[in-house]
Amino acid sequence: MNVEHALRLLRDCAYRFWDDQGTDEIGALLAEARACYDAAEGADPATVAIGRSLIAAYELRLCTDVEHEVNSGWDYDMDGPPFNGVEEEDWDEVTGPAAERAAEAARAAIDADPEDPLVPIHLGHALSWLGDRDGAVAAYHEALRRDPGDDLAETCLEQLEAEVPHYQEPEPRSYAFVVLREESRISNSEWAESGHVFGTFGQVRAAADGMLGNSGDLTREDLDGFIKLELTVHRPGRDAIVVPDLVKHVPREPDGGPFRIEWADVRVDDISESVLALGRPVRIGNLLHF
Structure with missing residues (x-):
């Protein structure tokens, strides 16, 4: 199925980011994954929306880390982005459109799986980079509400000097x-x-x-x-x-x-x-x- 192939492509992108090898091929892989979702007639709409959000998040990472090298030390898997990085880090003003697209894709997918913190984290990262503190804090709060044990969401809130709420453990997810x-x-x-x-x-x-x-x-x-x-x-x-x-x-x-x-x-x-x-x-x- 197209969505399964798209997920394999996104996994490949993730490993290339993590290993810092073959990153020059990530753009083509993301384009292929997007084409898979475009052709995925009859696929689960939530799965497609989440996949598109992940593509946009990776395109922002590609833009800041590989194509323009404006990341001054942000570890995507462990930290939140530098707040308002679009102005403080990006002197050539090249990352704003990618961040806007990442935020837009995350908003479109925010309710696709109301039990998973992935998309709220995408949204929080994009908004923090764009300098929208209130929006980023709300997104990270939502990620923690969905999974109170998500350390990345907590770390991002601490970086923004925001309150870190303590939510009760959620019920088991509604799918197996x-x-x-x-x-x-x-x-x-x-x-x-x-x-x-x-x-x-x-x-x-x-x-x-x-x-x-x-x-x-x-x-x-x-x-x-x-x-x-x-x-x-x-x-x-x-x-x-x-x-x-x-x-x-x-x-x-x-x-x-x-x-x-x-x-x-x-x-x-x-x-x-x-x-x-x-x-x-x-x-x-x-x-x-x-």
């Missing part, structure tokens, strides 16, 4: 989905984290086994210190089911790969009701899942 958080060691002291979202448990099994199958020449003993996989099942009206360490379900023998999880030991039922629409990203637990 499974997320897989992957941490891979990149140095002795650093781990890289990525998030993946699925609509069925079968998709998760294939993805997790694929990740372990790419573990190279590692021994089984080394595997524990190389990769971490956490599985969480979300279902409407129920508490989340968390399997914190899938790697411990990999048999100790054989000592070499490709490794496989012993799924019979993972006590998780599949999901069937109100499944998340295909091709939709999810922000949960401070991480964007593709």
